[in-house]
Amino acid sequence: MTTPRPETVAKLTPVLTKRWLSPDAWRIGTYEQLDGYAALRKALKAHPDDLIQLIKDSGLRGRGGAGFPTGLKWGFIPQGDGKPHYLVVNADEGEPGTCKDLPLMTHDPHALVEGVIIASYAIRASRAYIYIRGEAVHAARRLRNAVQEAYDKGYLGRNILRSGYDLELVVHSGAGAYICGEETALLDSLEGFRGQPRLRPPFPATHGLYASPTVVNNVGTIASVPPIVLGGADWWKSMGTEKSSGPMIYSLSGRIVNPGQYECSMGVTLRELLELAGGMQPGHHLRFWTPGGSSTPLLAAEHLDVPLDFEGVAAAGSILGTTATQIFSDQDCPVYATYRWLEFYHHESCGKCTPCREGNYWMVRVYRRILAGQGTHEDLDTLLDTCDNILGRSFCGLGDGATSSVTSSLKYFKQDYLDYIEGRTAPKLSEKTLVGAH
Ligand SMILES: Cc1cc2nc3c(=O)[nH]c(=O)nc-3n(C[C@H](O)[C@H](O)[C@H](O)COP(=O)(O)O)c2cc1C
Ligand code: SF4
Secondary structure, three states: OOOOOHHHHOOEOOOOOOOOOOOOOOOHHHHHHOOOOHHHHHHHOOOHHHHHHHHHHHOOEOOOOOOOEHHHHHHOOOOOOOOOOEEEEEEOOOOOOOOOHHHHHHHOHHHHHHHHHHHHHHHOOOEEEEEEOOOOHHHHHHHHHHHHHHHHOOOOEOOHHHOOOOEEEEEEEOOOOHHHHOHHHHHHHHOOOOOOOOOOOOOHHHHOHHHOOEEEEEHHHHHOHHHHHHHOHHHHHOOEOOOOEOEEEEEEEEOEOOOEEEEEEOOOOHHHHHHHOOOEOOOOOEEEEEOOOOOOOOEEHHHOOOOOOHHHHHHOOOOOOOOEEEEEEOOOOHHHHHHHHHHHHHHHOOOOOHHHHHHHHHHHHHHHHHHOOOOOHHHHHHHHHHHHHHOOOOOOHHHHHHHHHHHHHHHHOHHHHHHHHOOOOOOOOOHHHHOOOO
16 A cells, blocks of 8 residues: 655545545534534625626536536526526436545535525526436435424524525425436436437426426536635636636546545646556556546556546546546456446437447447357457447437447457457356347
């Protein structure tokens, strides 16, 4: 295990994680002692438009994967339209490897609740929803308790803190489908329909929940709002890089000594994160990794010094995504890892569009063939051709994301594929897996 140097430890910037280790951090009493609901008191004295401007000035970008500017999104909500407005928090967190929203809601649920109230006030919503993954029973329980505590203390409900502002907040558990993290599928699911993406335009900003103006934001995005209100836009921008401001929770998993959540200024590198996490496990050497979950193209050991912000990762040919950094070593097989992810995408494909539904089905079968030692050189062209027909031709991002590890593993690790095909690597799957595969 490597001990991080003081200059690397200084890269940690606990803002969203700062209360996580406090005793009973999830209770309202602890939260209030540690700055809790001070931002709300300040926000309720401000004009809603000024709050939207503050979030614009801070440069906050969505933490759900796409990095869309949050203030801009809030500004799209038409005002004075006479329709109800909604804030919907995306707490589905289904991307493989991603583990930042559930710990946040488990350890510090009031940070999200306070962010919801301020964001709803800014966009003039009087009803908000938190859509949480169905399997996340513990986090949902903590969240529901926190919402009740907030009602009891007058932070939710009618005439919040005697400001004249009313807000009802509902925590809704989904049934556990990855596609329900896609914002329009989430809205359909919340309305009681089968969770499948909607055609856009129109966008949720004008036709969202119940065809009304709606902001959909990630848990981390909304939990960033209270610290920005308290600390100001300049303080927030003092962390991170020019176009990727603020701190970010990086969830590290895989072949490292101390997996977990590390909150650092955006632009930290994997080399630094590895140092913070105690290094690679003994006997393991970094071979490949995902910068932002399994939907983002793989990177290799040569990318250790890429700044992990939106621009830096894009320049290296991948996507920052959910900052789910999954670390694989020289003892892991990129072909097998990609196959396992494809099984996931095939299973989670909602079936609405042909490229994703059929393409993932067939790619899984090609991978099984290769891993059972029966692949051909032509299979590699078939995989690339299939990806070409999925990427940019699917109805939503699930299809696009499924191709990421296929094309990137073929780019960096083609030899691993050839070793299976040409018999130098022993088959990993038995021929039984191939029943019905051709
Ligand atoms: C297949 C798929 C799954 C997604 N899952 C999530 C998720 O679990 N949580 C999330 O916040 N965003 C998820 N997103 C992104 C959302 O569609 C949306 O961009 C995000 O909630 C917007 O919030 P933000 O602007 O705060 O990032 C997913 C997108 C796709 C295509
Ligand atoms: S890309 Fe996949 S998940 Fe998205 S709509 Fe098409 S079939 Fe459904």
